[in-house]
Amino acid sequence: MGTDIVTNHSDMAPDRTPLVNTNRYLKRKVNEQVNYYYVKYDYPGLVWRNAVIFAVLHALYLYGFYLSLFSETWSCWLFVYTYAVFGGLGITAGAHRLWSHKSYKARLPLRVFLMLCNCIAGQNDLIEWCRDHRLHHKASETDADPHNSNRGWFFAHIGWLLQRKHPKVLEMGKKLDLSDLYADPVLRFQKSLYWPLALWFGLILPVSVCHLYFGESLWDSLCIGVWRYVTSLHCTWFVNSAAHIWGTQDYDTNIEPRESGLVSLGALGEGFHNYHHTFPYDYSTSEHGGYINFTTMFIDFMKFVGLAHSLRSVNQEMIERRRARTGMVVDKGNLAADRYVNEKEDKPDEVFTRPSSSVCNRRLSRKRALDINDNTLDGLYGKEFQPIDLENDQQRLTETKEVVKYLL
Ligand SMILES: [Zn+2]
Numbered sequence: 001m002g003t004d005i006v007t008n009h010s011d012m013a014p015d016r017t018p019l020v021n022t023n024r025y026l027k028r029k030v031n032e033q034v035n036y037y038y039v040k041y042d043y044p045g046l047v048w049r050n051a052v053i054f055a056v057l058h059a060l061y062l063y064g065f066y067l068s069l070f071s072e073t074w075s076c077w078l079f080v081y082t083y084a085v086f087g088g089l090g091i092t093a094g095a096h097r098l099w100s101h102k103s104y105k106a107r108l109p110l111r112v113f114l115m116l117c118n119c120i121a122g123q124n125d126l127i128e129w130c131r132d133h134r135l136h137h138k139a140s141e142t143d144a145d146p147h148n149s150n151r152g153w154f155f156a157h158i159g160w161l162l163q164r165k166h167p168k169v170l171e172m173g174k175k176l177d178l179s180d181l182y183a184d185p186v187l188r189f190q191k192s193l194y195w196p197l198a199l200w201f202g203l204i205l206p207v208s209v210c211h212l213y214f215g216e217s218l219w220d221s222l223c224i225g226v227w228r229y230v231t232s233l234h235c236t237w238f239v240n241s242a243a244h245i246w247g248t249q250d251y252d253t254n255i256e257p258r259e260s261g262l263v264s265l266g267a268l269g270e271g272f273h274n275y276h277h278t279f280p281y282d283y284s285t286s287e288h289g290g291y292i293n294f295t296t297m298f299i300d301f302m303k304f305v306g307l308a309h310s311l312r313s314v315n316q317e318m319i320e321r322r323r324a325r326t327g328m329v330v331d332k333g334n335l336a337a338d339r340y341v342n343e344k345e346d347k348p349d350e351v352f353t354r355p356s357s358s359v360c361n362r363r364l365s366r367k368r369a370l371d372i373n374d375n376t377l378d379g380l381y382g383k384e385f386q387p388i389d390l391e392n393d394q395q396r397l398t399e400t401k402e403v404v405k406y407l408l
């Protein structure tokens with residue numbers, strides 16, 4: 001198996017991108033293998049209760065999905081969708097940006113509203129959610145990360161809820177300071193009455209509305225309710241799984257989280273995850289607002305009506321500096337630019353086509369951030385370009401091969 005991993009990727013050696021990623025790929029594979037043996041022999045810990053609950057929920061979800069496509073009335077569909085967005089805001093604007101990261105402040109009516117929205121989402125009480133999330137940021141991609149993406153996509157997505165917590169998660173979780181959360185009476189109230197509140201707002205109320213006002217049968221209303229719930233769960237989980245594995249690392253290549261516009265669409269703006277892990281205190285969790293970051297629009301509107309204040313953000317200069325210092329250098333555009341430089345170095349007398357203007361602009365913006373004075377493209381490349389260190393990459397690959405062999 002080790003040979004497979006290596007031969008599949010070693011023929012990509014001449015290209016810089018796959019080589020850089022090969023090491024990440026191998027690291028993930030090694031972790032997945034370690035996880036496999038760990039789970040199989042040392043740490044079985046499957047939580048059967050959760051496994052059965054999720055199996056039943058997904059069975060009902062499939063029927064609810066069918067109903068949503070073929071038999072649900074438009075008015076009911078509109079209600080369910082709007083209700084799901086409210087539930088989503090309870091997670092994104094409430095649990096995540098307000099309480100986990102304190103990226104803005106909210107007055108009491110907004111806090112109560114977001115707490116109730118959070119009950120619709122049914123993802124544990126706010127204090128527990130924030131504890132897990134703070135731990136996720138503090139110990140990303142380690143054993144203490146509740147949904148450590150190095151243990152594979154499935155684990156980061158739903159597996160972490162089907163398995164007993166890693167001892168490190170329990171240990172580190174107890175050390176977190178949650179005093180600010182316990183100091184908020186809204187959160188204490190929700191924690192003390194979580195189950196009645198979650199059952200009422202997450203199940204009884206939406207199912208009754210579909211049944212009594214939109215003419216759906218009780219059974220169909222229930223399955224439509226489950227469809228909404230499970231869909232919103234997956235939208236949240238994709239932030240932990242997909243947005244930690246697939247996408248670009250525009251701001252910091254030293255961390256795993258990625259930028260994912262697609263995840264953002266489903267998760268109301270939470271998919272710009274490389275940015276978020278780089279600047280966790282930014283209320284917008286990205287550089288982008290607008291339709292793709294609905295939560296930011298919501299918080300901006302709350303500020304406009306006077307219910308939110310002290311919004312924290314990062315200034316553009318700081319973002320550019322960080323992007324230049326640790327952001328992804330090897331992207332499609334820069335590969336073209338590097339190729340241009342290579343060819344120019346090999347045959348200095350020949351005229352080569354320059355890379356597209358967007359590539360040049362990107363390079364120029366990086367340069368500006370680095371405060372280099374020469375504005376010409378050639379000068380820029382001369383200072384920024386570093387030859388591809390194939391020998392060093394090959395060396396790292398050989399070392400990784402040894403580790404894989406040892407572990408498998
Ligand atoms: Zn994350």
Ligand SMILES: [Zn+2]
Nearest residue numbers: 133137276280
């Ligand atoms: Zn976060």
